[in-house]
Amino acid sequence: MNKKVFITGIGGFIGGHLAQRLAEEGFIVAGSYFRPTNTMDIPSAYAKKLYNIDVRHRPHIEEALLDFKPDIIYHLAAQSYPMESFKYPAYTVETNVLGTLNLFESVIKVGLSSCRIMLASSTAAYGFIKAEETPVGENQPFRPAHVYGMSKAGQDLLGDTYYRAYGLDIIRLRIGNCVGPRRTGEVVSDFTYRRALWDLGRLKAGFPVGNLHTKRAFLDVRDAVEAFLGLQEKGKSGEAYNVAGEKAFSIKELLNLVLEDCPNKPEVITDPSLVREVDEPIYWSDLSKLKESTGWSQRIPLQKTVKDMIEWWKKSLLVA
Structure with a gap:
């Protein structure tokens, strides 16, 4: 039986590319969207089910998870623009941090704790980096420069906490500047x-x-999605991995x-x-951990x- 994958933020740039690639690999795809930043044509073509969900409202997440019962969850839903976080700091924190908390709590409540959760963090969590610290590894301290970076650091820390405290199977994807067609x-x-x-x-x-x-360090979304699939299969639970340009x-x-x-x-x-x-x-991130774990390289x-x-x-x- 083909595994089922649920993508929060499927209406975003990465979400559409990921939905297409997963469907091509034979996964059964569903996802949620709210204020999509891309056309919904791609998700509509590749997802079996689509749910209009604001991740700030936990009951809606619970309903969708109970309905679809995924084996794997990609949590991409976010206010993903640093410049917007200067204008809308509260919305950024509510969506990115509270939305992540709501997802984890929903997974526990509806009995899906065995799901593998691929959590989209960001290299923006590292924030201010000195030249002598580059390329930065996953042990680099967080020094975020803006509310967006802080919210991504918060997501990342929540992922670590729910892995340690509740045993959730969470992999943290610290994604760099991801670009490509439809961005x-x-x-x-x-x-x-x-x-x-x-x-x-x-x-x-x-x-x-x-x-x-x-x-x-820019990374083509098509390369990024290949890294995600490699970590989905081979990544170690509880770990963080830089996914960025070389x-x-x-x-x-x-x-x-x-x-x-x-x-x-x-x-x-x-x-x-x-x-x-x-x-x-x-x-600029050190990609050694990603490469050693999956054999991935930027192509x-x-x-x-x-x-x-x-x-x-x-x-x-x-x-x-």
């Missing part, structure tokens, strides 16, 4: 969107950018990749509104991800 609302998406506009003749007033000096790029290097084959390059303009109030200088270079995202944006803009 919106972050720097690679913003840059590739503007490049697509430029190529289509729709960008007239220059190419706005924020801080170009920070560094990020190389850190400055945002300036990213910009150069986005514009590298662009004839008549647009004028690059610094837009103060795109500069975060607080910004971590670098995200899609950032250059290909950027090209694929530009093409996706062009197609989206032409049909809009």
Whole structure:
């Protein structure tokens, strides 16, 4: 009998890609969504059941789990944008921390404590990292730079607590900057969107950018999903694993990749509104634990991800 997988946040960027990949592997997929950040076309095509659930309300989670009875749960539901956490700190904490608590309590209450729970934490929990500390391993102390990072640290700590105190089978996925086609609302998406506009003749007033000096290790979502499946099968219960890109790029290097084959390059303009109030200088994680546990490696270079995202944006803009 094929195993059943429930994805909270299936309407998000990673959720859609994960649902498709799991279905292709023969898993029976269901999931919940609330204020989806991506089109629901992909989840609708690959999930057997979809539930409209706000994870801040525990009874709704309990009802869905009782109805579907999953073998594996991916907890992706979150307010996932750092910039939004400056505007909506309470909503961010309620969704990310209380929502995680509600899921764990629901799993216990409905008798699904044997489920493997893949908890989507974030490298944002590490926060402020010194250059000499990079690449950071899973023992790196949490020093979050904003409410989003704090909420991810809280999720992560809850995962550790419910593993130790209640014996839940929880694996913590500390996900780095995950990008690819259908991604919106972050720097690679913003840059590739503007490049697509430029190529289509729709960008007239220059190419706005924020801080170009920070560094990020970007990971294509298609590689990330393969890491998830490897850890789902081979990960050790109670452990945390970094899932991120292998190389850190400055945002300036990213910009150069986005514009590298662009004839008549647009004028690059610094837009103060795109500069975060607080910004971590670098995200770069040690992936040794993930690789040793699963044999995973990053296969899609950032250059290909950027090209694929530009093409996706062009197609989206032409049909809009």
